[in-house]
Amino acid sequence: MISIPNTIEGAFVLSIIDFLLSFFIISGIGVILALLPLVNRFWKIDEAKLRRGGH
Amino acid sequence: MIDQLSAFSKILLGQTGLGHFWWGNLLMIIVGTGMVFLAIVKRFEPFLLLGIGFSCIVVNIPGSDLILPGGLFHYAQQGVALLIVPPLIFLGVGAMTDFGPMIASPKLVLLGAGAHLGIFVALILAKMIGFSITESGAIGIIGGADGPMAIFVTMKLAPHLLPQVSVAAYSYMALMPMIQPPVMRLLTTKAERQISMGKIREVSRLEKVLFPIVIASLVNLFFPPVAPLVTMLMLGNLLRESLVVGHLAETAGGSVLGVMTLILTTAIGSTMRADTFLTVQTLEIVGLGLIAFVFGTGSGVVTAKIMNLFLKEKINPLIGSAGIASVPIAARVSHIVAHQENPKNYLIYHAMGPNLAGVFGTAISGGILLALLGMK
Numbered sequence: 001m002i003s004i005p006n007t008i009e010g011a012f013v014l015s016i017i018d019f020l021l022s023f024f025i026i027s028g029i030g031v032i033l034a035l036l037p038l039v040n041r042f043w044k045i046d047e048a049k050l051r052r053g054g055h
Numbered sequence: 056m057i058d059q060l061s062a063f064s065k066i067l068l069g070q071t072g073l074g075h076f077w078w079g080n081l082l083m084i085i086v087g088t089g090m091v092f093l094a095i096v097k098r099f100e101p102f103l104l105l106g107i108g109f110s111c112i113v114v115n116i117p118g119s120d121l122i123l124p125g126g127l128f129h130y131a132q133q134g135v136a137l138l139i140v141p142p143l144i145f146l147g148v149g150a151m152t153d154f155g156p157m158i159a160s161p162k163l164v165l166l167g168a169g170a171h172l173g174i175f176v177a178l179i180l181a182k183m184i185g186f187s188i189t190e191s192g193a194i195g196i197i198g199g200a201d202g203p204m205a206i207f208v209t210m211k212l213a214p215h216l217l218p219q220v221s222v223a224a225y226s227y228m229a230l231m232p233m234i235q236p237p238v239m240r241l242l243t244t245k246a247e248r249q250i251s252m253g254k255i256r257e258v259s260r261l262e263k264v265l266f267p268i269v270i271a272s273l274v275n276l277f278f279p280p281v282a283p284l285v286t287m288l289m290l291g292n293l294l295r296e297s298l299v300v301g302h303l304a305e306t307a308g309g310s311v312l313g314v315m316t317l318i319l320t321t322a323i324g325s326t327m328r329a330d331t332f333l334t335v336q337t338l339e340i341v342g343l344g345l346i347a348f349v350f351g352t353g354s355g356v357v358t359a360k361i362m363n364l365f366l367k368e369k370i371n372p373l374i375g376s377a378g379i380a381s382v383p384i385a386a387r388v389s390h391i392v393a394h395q396e397n398p399k400n401y402l403i404y405h406a407m408g409p410n411l412a413g414v415f416g417t418a419i420s421g422g423i424l425l426a427l428l429g430m431k
């Protein structure tokens with residue numbers, strides 16, 4: 001496994017990779033959230049029924 | 056006779072804490088009193104500062120046995136160190152939180168990553184002043200403004216820094232209403248601060264039920280190092296959104312969260328003993344934490360301004376700073392600053408989107424840090 005060196009350069013490399021990867025991954029979450037409303041076309045939850053059946 | 060009385064007095068004095076009292080204790084008692092003052096008089100996050108401040112005062116009175124094995128503060132510290140308390144805090148937070156604003160505004164989740172530049176600025180600066188790379192990672196995560204996540208990552212990367220990191224993270228979270236507004240105003244024009252945002256779409260129950268299941272699955276698949284926290288957050292949220300276990304959701308978001316907050320704040324405050332806490336290293340970490348919060352706030356605002364270059368419907372850049380996490384404090388600060396500029400502007404719901412995304416942003420950053428530094 002390639003490890004991050006315990007140096008200032010290592011800190012820069014770690015930070016840059018982490019920052020960019022965070023953007024990429026959170027964009028992925030954004031895409032999933034943008035697609036989430038599509039489920040409403042296929043299925044609907046009867047909220048009133050859920051509330052009635054709740055404890 | 057006088058000799059006997061003198062010896063007797065010395066023994067008595069030795070049994071009290073007075074003989075061991077030094078200026079460091081006095082300083083920390085003043086710090087703790089300041090926190091209690093801010094909590095009660097200024098109403099600055101009393102849920103955090105009251106417990107931290109009070110236990111800080113108590114443990115700096117020499118002779119207090121509460122932090123020794125057998126004392127309750129000791130067991131509170133164990134609950135934090137063994138990573139039992141942070142996931143249970145997240146369970147309660149999930150049960151209290153409506154993720155609707157985040158689900159309704161997918162584009163705003165980018166602010167949850169944008170507002171985390173502070174993590175990396177602090178990380179690099181910590182390395183520059185001589186901390187190891189793992190210690191620097193733990194210090195950097197203060198900038199994620201997410202207490203349980205800061206504790207979790209620190210326990211994996213540099214457990215010996217837990218007192219300093221947790222105190223810095225929670226203190227700055229509580230002080231966000233003081234730290235953030237000047238940075239937000241500095242980086243925005245009056246016109247930008249007055250931008251009103253349109254109504255957010257309504258999120259269906261089905262989406263709200265699917266959200267925690269999808270996110271928990273993804274996090275466990277891609278970020279196992281931070282999965283325990285996010286999984287509990289999502290479990291709490293599922294309890295809430297399913298509507299079928301109202302009692303469990305209320306218990307998780309009420310009693311469980313209350314008890315865990317009490318344990319966490321006393322545990323953190325009780326680590327602030329003068330003899331171990333008053334070091335140059337602590338000052339460095341506290342300073343770096345402040346830098347992390349300032350840069351995180353600033354980078355969130357700047358990210359929102361960059362997004363505005365591409366968006367038809369402009370967003371108020373003040374909601375960018377909410378991406379730093381610290382739910383719901385940062386969202387409230389965004390709302391208050393915008394409301395001061397334009398009394399008709401109610402940004403709280405809009406700011407909650409990036410604010411909640413910030414929780415995931417911190418988890419992702421922390422997960423990547425742990426993975427890149429070879430921690431499990």
